[in-house]
Amino acid sequence: KAGVTQTPRYLIKTRGQQVTLSCSPISGHRSVSWYQQTPGQGLQFLFEYFSETQRNKGNFPGRFSGRQFSNSRSEMNVSTLELGDSALYLCASSRDRSMGEQYFGPGTRLTVT
């Protein structure tokens, strides 16, 4: 069974631009979560989707948004990029409705210049 895939793996953007990151969960997994990982802030929860519904959202500004499609694939979008958005963005999928254990993708390394 294929693991969680994320595209692109690396991305360089300039301030003010917007970016869309994609995540394909493990087949059969309906829960997808997104995290931002930085050296200073560690792993911070962005949002979680289950069956196309956002069930929870972390403490991030409205520039961060996401969605989930009927095939469970998920995208997150960051508009008006700031230097502080430079981070590793991790996606994780889970089979159980209660989330339980998660399986992580390799991440997308976003650099904002």
Add this chain to the structure above:
Amino acid sequence: AQTVTQSQPEMSVQEAETVTLSCTYDTSESNYYLFWYKQPPSRQMILVIRQEAYKQQNATENRFSVNFQKAAKSFSLKISDSQLGDTAMYFCAFIDTGGFKTIFGAGTRLFVKA
């Protein structure tokens, strides 16, 4: 608010020895899961071990075991017979069954020395 605290930013251990990583958490929930995840350098995060809060028995996965003290809200990870491949960042994580949100600790960087 739920929090997870890992008080050891960095640890080192000799190959073949045993090391214990500490984690404490704070919650008012009674139903939740606890996890230890491992993130090797430049590699994907993987699950090491999980513990359901309602289970009194400590979880064990091969060389990895936990000491779960629910009343003290403590969840430590013991790695026995440490191997070079255990070098990684270890994250303690908490999720309550109704919150759909995982809270991670700051992580402990473990170095296994030959």
